[in-house]
Amino acid sequence: MIVDILDWARIARDASELVLVSCFCISILEITLGGKADKKRRFLKWCIVIGVMQFALFFSTMGMNALDLHIATTMPEFWMTTSASRLMMTAVYVLFNSITMLLPTILSFWGGVWIYPQQKSAKIFTAVLAGLVAAIISSYISQLILLPFYRDNGESNMKDYPELWVSCLIFSLCMLCAFMVYRRVCCHRLKRMIESADGRIDSFIRIPVCSSILFALLISTLSTFGIGPASINWMDTTIYVVVFACLISAYMLMYWSIFRGMTLSAQAAKSKAELDVAKNIQVSVLPRTFPAFPERTEFNVYALMEPAKEVGGDFYDFFFVDENHLAIVIADVSGKGVPAALFMMTARTLLKNLALTGKQPEDVLFEANNHLCENNEAEMFVTAWIGILQIDSGRLCFANAGHNPPLLKTAGQACTYLDYKTYKRSIMLGMRENIVYYQNEIFMKRGEILFLYTDGVTEACNKDSKLFGEERLKSYIQTTDSNSLENILHRLQEELELFMVGTEQSDDITMLALRMDVLPDMLEVKASANQIAEVSDFIEQILEKNACPTGVLRRVLVAVDEIFSNIVQYSGADSAVIRCLVNEEEVCISFEDNGKAYNPLDAEEPDITAPAEERKIGGLGILIVKKSMDTVEYSYSEGKNRLTVKKKR
Structure with a gap:
């Protein structure tokens, strides 16, 4: 067995x-x-x-x-x-x-x-x-x-x-x-x-x-x-x-x-x-639908970003503060990877929330800097440029926190950098608390293009270790014959790719372009009583050309007469600039003078119910303007008074 x-x-x-x-x-x-x-x-x-x-x-x-x-x-x-x-x-x-x-x-x-x-x-x-x-x-x-x-x-x-x-x-x-x-x-x-x-x-x-x-x-x-x-x-x-x-x-x-x-x-x-998470964070918050505001014909904006293999913290943004003010932001966070992406999210949120409160660009940067300096143990910082465009006048107020200077292209003229030689700027956000940032101002003309970018553009490197540089960028923007912002940016992206053949992209490439398409008619005159008739004729011709109703025309002319008369009599200004923009919905007129600062909206309104002999002298003209116009706004900056009135058609 x-x-x-x-x-x-x-x-x-x-x-x-x-x-x-x-x-x-x-x-x-x-x-x-x-x-x-x-x-x-x-x-x-x-x-x-x-x-x-x-x-x-x-x-x-x-x-x-x-x-x-x-x-x-x-x-x-x-x-x-x-x-x-x-x-x-x-x-x-x-x-x-x-x-x-x-x-x-x-x-x-x-x-x-x-x-x-x-x-x-x-x-x-x-x-x-x-x-x-x-x-x-x-x-x-x-x-x-x-x-x-x-x-x-x-x-x-x-x-x-x-x-x-x-x-x-x-x-x-x-x-x-x-x-x-x-x-x-x-x-x-x-x-x-x-x-x-x-x-x-x-x-x-x-x-x-x-x-x-x-x-x-x-x-x-x-x-x-x-x-x-x-x-x-x-x-x-x-x-x-x-x-x-x-x-x-x-x-x-x-x-x-x-x-x-x-x-x-x-x-x-x-x-x-x-890196994938950082890229997703970075790209997900950027506005990528174009045209961004198809219902607005006064301007056009386009942007693109090409993330690098090693993610940085570039971002751009544009949004309405109100119906007449467009905020534009471009920034570049120090560092790479997820920390840079998270810091970018914080900086973007701060800048947008502060701008939406109606603060001026220098105040936005000041408060954002102080917030970013809090608990910044990683010692990260961000370069930033923010501008607020007043659409009905083309007035652009901006402040620069250590960012690359924008390029301004005007038809028939040489491109110019809005750099520190002419316009003030300060250091990056997150470096030190209570840094003072300075506001600058330009008036964009019809057809002008403002080009914003990050250092990934100018510091793009070829196989010979040469940089693309500011001069090469300026030359490209100057010589491009396209009026399409999308074509301009994508062709520049192709130029950069050709320049970097044989090398790896080391930093994010971010670009944003803004073009003014419709601007108000403008008249610059001496602040003299002899110019009242010229100002009234200027406004009347524009309103008649745009077929404004007679009732609107009369009310607007009365308001214009009162405002310009006050500038002549009380401001002590040498000159004044009047801008008028008419669209399908409203008439917008702005007055700018270099006289002493005075906000007429703060003035005490006269008591029209009191007998004439008991009323205080003055204030009736401003009251008429307030009652006849739908919107009256005042601001003072760069030594100039600005009063804007709007009347629905």
Whole structure:
């Protein structure tokens, strides 16, 4: 009977080792891949896996014992003397021993793939690695410790195995030590790589799989020829120790390279994810729908941004403060990546919210700077340019916080930079609290183009390390014959790409262009009573040309007469500028003079119900203007009074 010839001691030893190996592999997989939920379900599945492996081990051992019995009882001379048969039998024994050695890996592989929910490649890598470590411990490390416990029986060229309890004890201690080392040193690294590798672990799977198979083949081959810890020949034992020491050293170096590669891969994936987040943050807040305000024909605006590979913090913005004022912002945050993108979001929000309150550009920058300086531990800063365009007059008030000077293009004239030589500017936002920022002012003419940009344009570098530069930019804007803002910016982008051929874009390229399309008619006169008729005729001709209703025409002329008369009599001005803009909805007239500051809207209104002899002198004209006009606005800056009146048609 086959049962009678089975080596029950070896079967018990193999079964015990398989149970201990199973516990080790399960422990490794649980702390690496397992979670708090479904522990009972995982336990039941592991019991099934271990049971199947035990049956497989038992029946394969019984099969090999049956084969041994068959060879020993039928034609032993044939099996021992024929080369082909000896080679075949050697291959069979090597295959059997290899499969037996691979049982821990097979168990770990099957259980890991079946039980845990993670990505398949991560489960395979972890499971095969656990199986390989278990095989090394059971076949080499524990066997080295057990060498003094092998017993010489004097009858065979192989020593007897140590007592089962000794083997199990040593084996358990080795497994426990390996588990503790893994838990303290390797587990968190492997978990982090599995969680962040984003599929890049796939390329490393073949290495533990192939190394496990080769390791099993080597052990089984040596075992088949009696080279191992149980050999009575000390040379065989020495070969066993040296070969496996070299092999395990090679494995350690190989797996160090694997983990190093996976770590770098995970770090690269994390960096890429951060850059993607920064790009999304950066691009998502920018207005990208053009035409931006199709219902407004007085002006046109267009912008674009080409983010660099290493994200910076450029941004642009444009928005209405009210129906007659358009805010324009362009800025560049120091630094790269997510911190720059977050700082950019903060700066953009501050600038927009402050501008929407109606503050002047210098006040917007002053308050934004003080807010950005608070808790700025990273010491980041932002260059910024902000302008407020009064649409009905073309008046542009702007302030510059260390940003690149804009370009102003006027038809038939040379382009000019609005730089520090002519216009005041201050340092960047976020550098120091309570910095004073200065407001500048220009009046844009019909057809003029204001070009704003960040240093990614002028500091674009070619393969000869030369910069695109301000002069080259000025030359391009000057010579371009297109009147389309979109064409101008996209052609400039193409020019930059050609200039940078052979090099990588190192900074964001951000551009914004504003063109005035409709402006009011303008009259500049001396502040003299002799000019009242000329001013009235100027306004009357414009209103008649635009077919304004008679009632509107009369009310507007009365208001114009009162306002200009007050300028002549009370302001002390030398000259005045009158601008008139008529559209389908309203008439807008602005008066500008260089006289002393005076806000007529603050003046006390006369009591028209009182008898004439009791009323104070003055104030009646302004009251008439207020009552006859729908809107009256006043401002004073740059030494000039500005009064704007509006009347619906």
